[in-house]
Amino acid sequence: MTQRIRSKISRGSGELAILSLLSEQPLYGFEIAKQIGERTGGALKFTLASLYPLLYEMEKRGWVEGRWQANSAGRDRRYYRLTPGGRRQLAPLRAEWRSFFQALDSLAGVSHA
Amino acid sequence: MPDWKKLVREHIASSALSAASREEVVAELADHLEETYEAARSRGLTDAAAFELAAQEVSDWRSLVKEISRAKEENPMNPRTRSLWLPAMANLIAAPGLLMILQKLAVQPRVLWIGDTAMVLYLPWLVTLPIFGAFGALLAKRAHARSVNRLIVGLSPALAVLGAFALVLPVSLVVDSHRLRDFPFAYFALTIFNWVVLPGLGLLIGTLPFLREPNRPAPSEA
Numbered sequence: 001m002t003q004r005i006r007s008k009i010s011r012g013s014g015e016l017a018i019l020s021l022l023s024e025q026p027l028y029g030f031e032i033a034k035q036i037g038e039r040t041g042g043a044l045k046f047t048l049a050s051l052y053p054l055l056y057e058m059e060k061r062g063w064v065e066g067r068w069q070a071n072s073a074g075r076d077r078r079y080y081r082l083t084p085g086g087r088r089q090l091a092p093l094r095a096e097w098r099s100f101f102q103a104l105d106s107l108a109g110v111s112h113a
Numbered sequence: 114m115p116d117w118k119k120l121v122r123e124h125i126a127s128s129a130l131s132a133a134s135r136e137e138v139v140a141e142l143a144d145h146l147e148e149t150y151e152a153a154r155s156r157g158l159t160d161a162a163a164f165e166l167a168a169q170e171v172s173d174w175r176s177l178v179k180e181i182s183r184a185k186e187e188n189p190m191n192p193r194t195r196s197l198w199l200p201a202m203a204n205l206i207a208a209p210g211l212l213m214i215l216q217k218l219a220v221q222p223r224v225l226w227i228g229d230t231a232m233v234l235y236l237p238w239l240v241t242l243p244i245f246g247a248f249g250a251l252l253a254k255r256a257h258a259r260s261v262n263r264l265i266v267g268l269s270p271a272l273a274v275l276g277a278f279a280l281v282l283p284v285s286l287v288v289d290s291h292r293l294r295d296f297p298f299a300y301f302a303l304t305i306f307n308w309v310v311l312p313g314l315g316l317l318i319g320t321l322p323f324l325r326e327p328n329r330p331a332p333s334e335a
Contacts, residue, residue, distance in 0.1 A: 029141060030148040048145050048170035049177045052138075056184035061257055078141050088259070 028077035117143035196258035204249030208270035246319025267320025271313035
């Protein structure tokens, strides 16, 4: 697997993970990374370096929107929420990944690995 | 407690971001590092170990700065202009542009007579229209346009003519209302078929393949 392919897969999965999380509630960067790590049992891990370029790119595409807002402790955070455009991306992205894994499964039996 | 803002500011000083954008990025990244550090401290790590853990969040600042600059690159155009108006404009120039070139080259149209009404068909132009439909839809797709906007862009040359007719017909009927009885509706319908429906079909053929998938990096592309 080349680096380019790996990077595309990782980017695509990152987009799906972020959109899915933000469809539940607005979150700020650290929380996004933390929840992705926790909810995937550490299988998906975002560092600062991998998270923010992706978030900013998704913001530029109009999928998410970041807004500074104080949290319950009065600390300013940049909360990201899903835009209607991002919500529209979510269903086809999910379907695409589902068919990707089904295809991979039929080829390599990855779901039983 | 380390000064995270100072650390981040030093690293991204060389970025091409505007001052306001840079300060926002500094605040956000510093905040992330600070929270990583605090979480590590609360788990019982020493000050040095917590700092080390936070520092590991970025292995290559230069590459991060480059990626953030690219992602945050300010674009003066709003998304609708970029994904709809601009590709439509390009298609509106390209498709009629080719027709003008063919006319300049004195390519003879085929004239079909339907009753006493002539239908002028530029067959070489009609044959190329799927390419223009595909061209417009592809431009729109690359600008992350929704399917409906890709369709509009692909069909834009035909839609523009339809719009012109839709404007001209009522105006001419109002101006020349006394001629309403003699208005050549059959001629008008044939003209619309010739300059809207036929080209629209050609454009649609080229547009259709670009309507299915949203434009984003996808696993199937890998």
